Amino acid sequence: MIIDFDKIKEEHIDGFKGGEGKLDMRAYVDDKARIMYSTLRPGAFSGKHQHVGTFEVMYVISGELTVHYDDKTEVARVGQLHYCPEGHFHWFENCTDHDVVYLAIVPTLG
Incomplete structure (x- = not known):
């Protein structure tokens, strides 16, 4: 299956x-996953949230994404992936x- 975000x-x-x-x-959503091609603007940040019944991977295509994962702060750069396992908290900016x-992928587990 091809997903064409355009x-x-x-x-x-x-x-x-x-x-x-x-x-x-731009999000593709079905009963198994949510797959999102996203652009976070300068100075923007998400709220802190926990992944329950799922996890999230975020692959950086361009720019630098600062991620606050549990009690750590990390910077994901082009070609790197942030992984937030089930049960953990994160927010990003x-x-x-x-x-x-x-590109972010959040599957439905179970």
Whole structure:
């Protein structure tokens, strides 16, 4: 199956998961996963959230994504992937003056 994000309507989200700033997302969703091609704008950040019954992987396509994972802060750069296992908390932000583009996958477990 090919997922063509250019053919999926873009959502413009202000304050993703209780955060602040702009996140633009094209999402493919079915009963097994949510697959998102996203652009996090400079200065934007998500709210802190826990993954229950699922996990999340975020692969950075361009820019630098600062991720706060449990009690650690990490920077994911182009070609790197952030993994938030089931049961863990994270939130992420764009601390740069450029967009961060990433692909996120959140499967449905069970």
